[in-house]
Amino acid sequence: xxxxxxxxxxxxxxxxxxxxxxxxxxxxxxxxxxxxxxxxxxxxxxxxxxxxxxxxxxxxxxxxxxxxxxxxxxxxxxxxxxxxxxxxxxxxxxxxxxxxxxxxxxxxxxxxxxxxxxxxxxxxxxxxxxxxxxxxxxxxxxxxxxxxxxxxxxxxxxxxxxxxxxxxxxxxxxxxxxxxxxxxxxxxxxxxxxxxxxxxxxxxxxxxxxxxxxxxxxxxxxxxxxxxxxxxxxxxxxxxxxxxx
Amino acid sequence: xxxxxxxxxxxxxxxxxxxxxxxxxxxxxxxxxxxxxxxxxxxxxxxxxxxxxxxxxxxxxxxxxxxxxxxxxxxxxxxxxxxxxxxxxxxxxxxxxxxxxxxxxxxxxxxxxxxxxxxxxxxxxxxxxxxxxxxxxxxxxxxxxxxxxxxxxxxxxxxxxxxxxxxxxxxxxxxxxxxxxxxxxxxxxxxxxxxxxxxxxxxxxxxxxxxxxxxxxxxxxxxxxxxxxxxxxxxxxxxxxxxxxxxxxxxxxxxxxxxxxxxxxxxxxxxxxxxxxxxxxxxxxxxxxxxxxxxxxxxxxxxxxxxxxxxxxxxxxxxxxxxxxxxxxxxxxxxxxxxxxxxxxx
Numbered sequence: 195x196x197x198x199x200x201x202x203x204x205x206x207x208x209x210x211x212x213x214x215x216x217x218x219x220x221x222x223x224x225x226x227x228x229x230x231x232x233x234x235x236x237x238x239x240x241x242x243x244x245x246x247x248x249x250x251x252x253x254x255x256x257x258x259x260x261x262x263x264x265x266x267x268x269x270x271x272x273x274x275x276x277x278x279x280x281x282x283x284x285x286x287x288x289x290x291x292x293x294x295x296x297x298x299x300x301x302x303x304x305x306x307x308x309x310x311x312x313x314x315x316x317x318x319x320x321x322x323x324x325x326x327x328x329x330x331x332x333x334x335x336x337x338x339x340x341x342x343x344x345x346x347x348x349x350x351x352x353x354x355x356x357x358x359x360x361x362x363x364x365x366x367x368x369x370x371x372x373x374x375x376x377x378x379x380x381x382x383x384x385x386x387x388x389x390x391x392x393x394x395x396x397x398x399x400x401x402x403x404x405x406x407x408x409x410x411x412x413x414x415x416x417x418x419x420x421x422x423x424x425x426x427x428x429x430x431x432x433x434x435x436x437x438x439x
Numbered sequence: 440x441x442x443x444x445x446x447x448x449x450x451x452x453x454x455x456x457x458x459x460x461x462x463x464x465x466x467x468x469x470x471x472x473x474x475x476x477x478x479x480x481x482x483x484x485x486x487x488x489x490x491x492x493x494x495x496x497x498x499x500x501x502x503x504x505x506x507x508x509x510x511x512x513x514x515x516x517x518x519x520x521x522x523x524x525x526x527x528x529x530x531x532x533x534x535x536x537x538x539x540x541x542x543x544x545x546x547x548x549x550x551x552x553x554x555x556x557x558x559x560x561x562x563x564x565x566x567x568x569x570x571x572x573x574x575x576x577x578x579x580x581x582x583x584x585x586x587x588x589x590x591x592x593x594x595x596x597x598x599x600x601x602x603x604x605x606x607x608x609x610x611x612x613x614x615x616x617x618x619x620x621x622x623x624x625x626x627x628x629x630x631x632x633x634x635x636x637x638x639x640x641x642x643x644x645x646x647x648x649x650x651x652x653x654x655x656x657x658x659x660x661x662x663x664x665x666x667x668x669x670x671x672x673x674x675x676x677x678x679x680x681x682x683x684x685x686x687x688x689x690x691x692x693x694x695x696x697x698x699x700x701x702x703x704x705x706x707x708x709x710x711x712x713x714x715x716x717x718x719x720x721x722x723x724x725x726x727x728x729x730x731x732x733x734x735x736x737x738x739x740x741x742x743x744x745x746x747x748x749x750x751x752x753x754x755x756x757x758x759x760x761x762x763x764x765x766x767x768x769x770x771x772x773x774x775x776x777x778x779x780x781x782x783x784x785x
Contacts, residue, residue, distance in 0.1 A: 245632040252637070281630035281645055282653035283597040289696050290600075290660040293689045293707075297649045301631035304648075308638040328684035335680055335734075336644055336723035339757050343494040344640045371687035381733050382684060385725060402695050 196231055204236045211430065213241035213270055221254060225261035232265035238430040239268045239321065243275025244298035251302075251309030259315045268319040268364070268429060271302050299325030300333045303359060307337070310350040312358045319429065321364040324397060328371040331385040334359055360388055364429060366395035367421060368404045370412055380414045389417050393426040445771050446518040448778040451621075451675050451718050451747030453500040454507060454522050454552060456481060456544075461502070465543035465550075473536065486529035488623040489752070493639060497751035504555045511750050512558055518775065519784055521587060522552055522561045523675065528592040528624045534568035538576065541566050545580050553585040560784065562590035562619055570607050577610040587782045588617040592624020593650050593677055600657030608663060612670040617782055620654055622646040622676035647678030647723060652685055655711060659689070662702040664714045671781060672715050676749055679717035680724055683737040686711055712739070716781050718747035719773065722757030724764075731764040741769030745778045 195215045204210055214231045216224035224240075231237045240262045242250065250271070262269050273295050277284070280301075285291040299322045306312060306320065337355035345351070351358070365388070373379055383389055397403045410418045427434045456462050459474055459481045466474070473479065489496035501507035512520060527544050530537045541564045553561045563586050565573035577589060589611040591599060599608070599620065611618050623646060629635050630645035651674055664670060686708035693700075693707050703710070724731045735741070740761070765773060778784065 247634065249631060249633045249636065249641075275633075277632045278634050279628040280632045280653055281594045281628055281650035282599075282657065283595055283601070283628070285598065285653070285657065285660075286601060287660050287699055289692055289700055290656045292696070293656045293660070293685070293692050294653055296685070296688065297652055298632045300648050301633060301645070304641050304644055305631070305633065305636070308636070308641045326684075326688055328687060329681065331725075332678075332681040332684060332723065332734075333648060335725055335757075336647055336678060336721075338726070339721060339723045339755050340495070340640055340643060343753070343755055344643065347493070347639045369688070369691070371684055372691045373683075373687040374690075378683070378687070378737055381737065385730055385734070402692075 196227065200234070211236050211238045213237070213239045214267070215241055216258065218242060218275070219247055221257040225257040228258070228261035228265055228267065232267060237267070239270040242269050242271045244271050244273050244302050244325065245275035245277045247276060249301065249305030249309065251305035251307070251311050253309065256311070256314065259311060259318055263315045263318045268321050270321040270323050271299065272323040273298055273325050296326045296329035300329060303333070303363060304337070307351065307355050307358055308348055312362050313350045318362060319364060320362055321366065321429070323366045323395065324368060326369055326371055327365045327367070327386065327392060328379065328382040330359070330365070330388070331382055334386070363388070364391040364393060366393050367409065367412070368395045368397035369402050372412065383414070383417070390420060390425055392417070392421050393429065394422045446775045447516065447746065448775040448784065449515070449517045449520040449748050449750070450673065450745040450778050451720065451749045452507070452511070452520040452522055453750060453752070454524050455500040455502055455526050456547065457502040462543040462547055465546040466539060470536065470539045479531070481526060482529050485525060485623060486626050488529070488626065490639060495643065495753055497753040500751055504552050508556060512556070515748065517558060519558055519560060521782070522548065522559055523590055523619070523621060524548055524564065525590070525592070525621055525623065527564045529626070532568065534566060534572065537566040537568055538572040541576055545576070549580070549583055549585065559585065560587045560782065561585055562588040564590050565607065567592065567595060567625070570604060573607045574610045577607070577614065577616070581610070581614045581616055586616065587784070588619045588673065590619045590621055593620045593622055593646060593654055594624030594626065594628065594630065596625065596628065598657030599654055600659070600661035600663050602661065605663070605666070608670060609667055612667040615669070615783065617671045617673050619673045619675050620651065620677065646676070647721065648681060651677035652681060655685065655715065656689065659707050659710050660700055662700065664710050665702050665704055670714060673745065673781070674715060674717045675747065676718060676720060676752070678721055678723045679719070679738060679744060680734050682711070682717065682743070712743065715743070716745050716777065717743055718745050718749070719761055720747045720749035720752070720758055721754030722761040724757045724760050728760065728764060731760050735761070735764055741765060741772055742777065744773045745781060746774045
């Protein structure tokens with residue numbers, strides 16, 4: 195698949211960069227593939243799903259993170275993959291499943307935190323792709339509220355969990371939450387405090403995709419330039435294009 | 440500033456039998472034999488939900504009304520308390536035993552608690568594996584004047600909005616009983632989309648994020664509130680600060696895929712706000728008081744929240760930050776007025 199991406203996409207169109215596809219449940223083979231592709235600068239991240247056979251913090255996945263950290267590549271966790279019982283049982287409808295999807299991201303981050311991934315790989319960056327953003331504030335409040343009481347349970351977490359999230363996590367925009375009053379989104383983003391880690395994603399060609407022409411209106415004016423490009427350039431080490439005023 | 444004495448209604452106070460022997464008078468001989476011969480015990484930690492050494496578990500729940508009275512109600516000055524006994528949430532998978540256990544818990548709750556202290560109201564429990572048996576139990580005891588709620592675990596085999604559960608919800612709604620979804624429940628099912636957790640922190644957080652949000656999306660999407668317009672649902676010990684952002688996404692997605700669920704006759708956020716209330720413990724809020732206030736505004740906390748001590752559990756300092764951020768009028772509503780209206784506690 196990665197060969198096909200190189201030959202039929204990256205070699206054909208200079209504006210494209212790609213994620214490295216990996217056999218997620220075979221972490222040793224995944225690490226090998228990451229090592230093999232890392233020399234090609236057009237591969238800018240490693241693609242993970244949000245649902246797996248185990249929580250993605252579990253140690254058996256760590257070879258993936260070791261290889262990504264060694265190559266200086268972020269892990270991009272994209273909504274999808276296996277969906278196990280999730281405590282309440284499976285949804286009946288697409289709407290129900292889609293609305294809840296921020297939680298697949300939340301459980302991935304909580305698993306990585308609780309299992310100590312961010313302590314083991316202090317440079318590792320994780321991009322939450324297609325999971326929304328606004329849920330991250332309440333999740334960080336919940337983590338920070340519980341952590342002082344349950345520290346004995348997670349001795350490797352030496353500072354409030356929200357600090358790890360602010361140092362290791364990035365978000366892509368689609369499907370960004372859209373409250374009736376756009377100011378509410380601005381408030382939620384301010385609570386999260388990670389505006390330098392939010393990157394535009396159109397999610398083309400899905401039904402709910404955001405066109406690059408219309409999308410900037412969804413975001414607070416002061417953040418548009420960063421979200422629409424500058425943040426991604428920083429994460430992926432891409433040159434920023436000068437835009438005519 | 441004069442201190443205002445607000446009548447406090449506490450919507451989540453726990454009690455528990457010491458052991459199955461407390462329930463023996465309420466079980467028939469067959470089940471007493473089943474328990475003895477099968478070596479069945481009642482888990483004092485509710486199967487890992489409240490590990491004794493975890494600070495969040497607090498002290499064990501009161502096991503007698505005298506203990507609760509002296510150790511809590513008299514000290515806290517509570518006007519009314521809703522008792523929640525979650526002992527039956529941790530049960531084996533014998534549906535007949537689960538039903539018998541729930542009947543025993545309910546009879547014990549009525550006889551040994553509700554009828555022995557004027558301040559107490561109670562949640563009845565129902566079996567989760569047999570909807571007909573749950574309905575029968577609501578018919579048997581749901582009209583007791585002190586029973587105000589049907590208590591369900593938030594962790595289930597299938598979400599509560601699922602059509603297989605509808606008769607249970609209908610039976611509660613017909614009697615004007617609130618349905619309460621309370622943290623924990625069956626722990627045999629993985630609480631994430633990626634399987635089992637390895638730490639208690641992860642498991643604990645799953646209640647207030649992953650699982651309860653799954654239940655809310657299920658109840659609204661499946662059209663439960665369209666079909667049962669009088670149904671009221673309280674989310675207990677499941678947090679509350681996550682609700683606004685979930686509803687933003689819910690409304691947005693509904694605008695896109697409403698054709699899948701033509702029975703939804705209003706915006707999901709409006710339906711959720713009309714039919715749901717949430718208890719105040721755990722209060723998972725920012726540390727900055729200004730942001731706490733903003734979070735409460737996004738939620739409309741003054742209307743949506745019902746005060747709960749969650750005695751004897753201890754979820755940290757968020758509850759104090761919450762009460763400090765409310766206006767006097769809101770505080771009065773959260774501490775008592777909202778619960779009085781919601782549970783029809785005249």
